[in-house]
Amino acid sequence: MIEIRFHGMGGQGSVMGALILAEAAFSEGKHAQKIPVYGGMRRGGDVTVFLRLDDKPIRRTCGIYEPDALVVLDPALTAYPAVRKGLKEGGAAILNGEKDPSEIDLGVDLSTVATVDATGVSMEIFGARAIPITNTTMLGAIARATDWVELESLFEPITHTFPGRIGEMNIEACKRGYDTVRVKGGGS
Numbered sequence: 001m002i003e004i005r006f007h008g009m010g011g012q013g014s015v016m017g018a019l020i021l022a023e024a025a026f027s028e029g030k031h032a033q034k035i036p037v038y039g040g041m042r043r044g045g046d047v048t049v050f051l052r053l054d055d056k057p058i059r060r061t062c063g064i065y066e067p068d069a070l071v072v073l074d075p076a077l078t079a080y081p082a083v084r085k086g087l088k089e090g091g092a093a094i095l096n097g098e099k100d101p102s103e104i105d106l107g108v109d110l111s112t113v114a115t116v117d118a119t120g121v122s123m124e125i126f127g128a129r130a131i132p133i134t135n136t137t138m139l140g141a142i143a144r145a146t147d148w149v150e151l152e153s154l155f156e157p158i159t160h161t162f163p164g165r166i167g168e169m170n171i172e173a174c175k176r177g178y179d180t181v182r183v184k185g186g187g188s
Contacts, residue, residue, distance in 0.1 A: 002148065003064045006049035007083045008073030010038060013135030016161065017073070018049040021139060023157035024149040025053050033058045046077070053148055070106075071142065072096060073134045075119065078106075094142050094181075096134050101184035114145035116181040125173050136170040140177025151178050 008014030015036045022032035035050040050064040069092040070083070077083050078095055084106045087093070092112035095104065098120075101113040118134035118141070126133050136158060143151040154174055159167045 001052055001054040001058065001060075002069065003067050004051040004053070004069045004071060004148075005064050005067040006047075006051060006071045006073065007077050008047050008049075008134070009077075009131060010045045010047050011131035011133075012047075012073045013133055014047045014049050014073055017071075017135030017139055018051045020136070020154060020157040020161060021142065021149060022051060022053075023160075024139075024153040027153050027156065028149060030055055031058050033061070035061070035063065037063070067091065069093065069112075069146070070095075071138060073118065073138055078104075084108075092146060094138060094145050096138060101182050104184075110185070112145055112183065112185040114141055114181050114183045116141040116177050118177060121173055121176045121180070125169050125176070133173075136173040137177035140174040140179070141181035142177075143174075144178045144181045145183045151175070 006014045006018050018034045022034050025032045031054050033052045038047045052058050066086040068088055072078050072095045075097040087108050089108050090111045094114045096118040097115050098117050099115055101115050104113050118137035119132045121137040122132035122134050139154050155171055158170045162170045
């Protein structure tokens with residue numbers, strides 16, 4: 001089982017991103033479980049999502065306090081110790097940011113560190129926003145940096161979630177995340 005903890009700010013799509021990743025895993029015959037955690041102040045407030053992926057049914061339903069991987073949708077959050085807390089040695093981190101993966105130090109030795117400028121991609125595709133939409137760009141980066149799901153498996157859940165032109169824009173963001181992610185270790 002892979003236990004992943006997503007961190008983001010309300011409005012960036014942490015919950016929706018985890019759901020799309022779970023649906024992509026289902027389409028590949030895997031099992032997934034998503035548990036969002038957020039307070040009453042959603043937009044702009046911190047959001048944590050627990051996501052488990054496995055080849056067999058998942059029975060555990062608690063929070064994830066020692067994740068195998070972190071996915072951080074807002075670059076400012078990486079500085080907070082609570083975001084990094086419990087990350088397992090040999091795990092993975094997929095981060096929104098402009099730094100090279102070799103510059104990232106989360107306090108543990110990781111097998112995979114990936115960075116992508118999801119904020120920049122969001123601004124190019126969706127325009128300037130108070131809270132950039134970074135989730136689908138991060139999903140593309142995840143597909144490239146890990147073996148959790150194939151890139152193409154993300155497209156149907158994205159199209160289902162965001163019909164029409166918005167879906168096309170989100171698929172473009174996903175592809176850009178896949179093409180522009182920088183990976184140290186792991187996938188590519």
